[in-house]
Amino acid sequence: MSMYRDRVHRGSARATVLRTVGTRERRSHLTAPRVPTVGIDIGGTKVMAGVVDADGTILEKVRTETPDKSKSPKVVEDTITELVLDLSDRHDVHAVGIGAAGWVDADRSKVLFAPHLNWRNEPLRDRLAGRLAVPVMVDNDANTAAWAEWRFGAGRGEDHLVMITLGTGIGGAILEDGAVKRGKYGVAGEFGHMQVVPGGHRCPCGNRGCWEQYSSGNALVREARELAAADSPVAYNIIERVGGRIGDITGPLITELAREGDAMCVELLQDIGQWLGVGIANLAAALDPSCFVIGGGVSAADDLLIGPARDAFRRHLTGRGYRPEATIAKAQLGPEAGMVGAADLARLIARRFRRANRRRVERYERYERAGRR
Numbered sequence: 233m234s235m236y237r238d239r240v241h242r243g244s245a246r247a248t249v250l251r252t253v254g255t256r257e258r259r260s261h262l263t264a265p266r267v268p269t270v271g272i273d274i275g276g277t278k279v280m281a282g283v284v285d286a287d288g289t290i291l292e293k294v295r296t297e298t299p300d301k302s303k304s305p306k307v308v309e310d311t312i313t314e315l316v317l318d319l320s321d322r323h324d325v326h327a328v329g330i331g332a333a334g335w336v337d338a339d340r341s342k343v344l345f346a347p348h349l350n351w352r353n354e355p356l357r358d359r360l361a362g363r364l365a366v367p368v369m370v371d372n373d374a375n376t377a378a379w380a381e382w383r384f385g386a387g388r389g390e391d392h393l394v395m396i397t398l399g400t401g402i403g404g405a406i407l408e409d410g411a412v413k414r415g416k417y418g419v420a421g422e423f424g425h426m427q428v429v430p431g432g433h434r435c436p437c438g439n440r441g442c443w444e445q446y447s448s449g450n451a452l453v454r455e456a457r458e459l460a461a462a463d464s465p466v467a468y469n470i471i472e473r474v475g476g477r478i479g480d481i482t483g484p485l486i487t488e489l490a491r492e493g494d495a496m497c498v499e500l501l502q503d504i505g506q507w508l509g510v511g512i513a514n515l516a517a518a519l520d521p522s523c524f525v526i527g528g529g530v531s532a533a534d535d536l537l538i539g540p541a542r543d544a545f546r547r548h549l550t551g552r553g554y555r556p557e558a559t560i561a562k563a564q565l566g567p568e569a570g571m572v573g574a575a576d577l578a579r580l581i582a583r584r585f586r587r588a589n590r591r592r593v594e595r596y597e598r599y600e601r602a603g604r605r
């Protein structure tokens with residue numbers, strides 16, 4: 233009897249192990265089907281959609297302007313549906329992944345809050361899945377961009393990666409051992425709202441001194457416009473470039489002038505880069521990743537920004553000189569990263585969908601054979 237119980241115990245333990253391995257494999261990109269999926273990147277100004285294959289290659293891409301945020305969420309859903317159906321006319325689409333600029337819940341079904349769109353607890357996944365008749369995955373756009381860089385870009389081979397996206401504000405994402413860390417409620421990675429200067433610049437989030445008020449596209453443009461408005465001698469070049477229209481000063485223009493050697497623009501990017509390095513050092517103290525990937529529009533400044541960031545990181549890193557240092561790399565996939573990552577994450581759902589369909593077909597065929605008997 234004891235031998236029988238021992239066999240049962242070993243058998244159940246083995247079954248538990250097999251179930252555990254099977255679950256892990258089902259969640260892995262390594263076992264996902266090599267099928268084309270659609271990735272969608274929704275920002276404040278544009279909606280970009282593309283068909284992406286299993287190697288991260290964009291087979292076709294379309295884009296349109298984001299509907300005005302005063303319009304109903306259905307208007308944005310209509311826009312997404314139209315883009316997907318358009319691509320489906322020419323491609324065999326197995327699933328749709330959406331990267332949204334906003335907070336997405338842990339189940340990746342609802343957009344809890346989107347600053348640029350009128351989405352508040354919006355059940356985006358279920359509404360679109362019902363209209364598109366394929367599986368839909370929703371995630372934060374920084375998470376999808378980080379996934380793309382880990383799979384196909386600057387983060388390949390890294391098992392502990394943090395991505396920083398520098399745009400209008402600062403977004404971010406954390407990847408460990410091939411999985412995005414979303415936190416208990418799905419909103420991890422909002423690094424831009426770490427407070428680095430008590431009582432500092434007011435942030436639209438309601439607090440003061442947030443990191444993105446010192447190291448972002450908004451911070452870069454704000455400083456340049458303030459110098460121009462004060463008629464500072466160091467700003468004469470940029471004032472002349474915009475014909476005195478201070479409101480026309482933009483981040484890309486500042487970067488362009490910095491590349492041409494404009495002293496003020498070079499210094500402004502150095503300031504932004506130094507604040508970037510300070511924030512990265514804080515994140516290294518908390519998360520200890522092996523690599524930081526810097527993406528977003530501001531990263532186009534390359535070493536004008538990332539060079540000062542590396543210097544400041546080394547100066548402010550806790551335990552500097554006595555610990556390994558994370559590498560800081562510029563993202564490689566550019567503005568398509570969020571779209572590519574969303575499509576690749578959707579392949580995991582595509583596999584489950586296909587297997588479920590196959591099981592249904594097999595059951596139907598079995599019932600038919602049984603009925604003929």
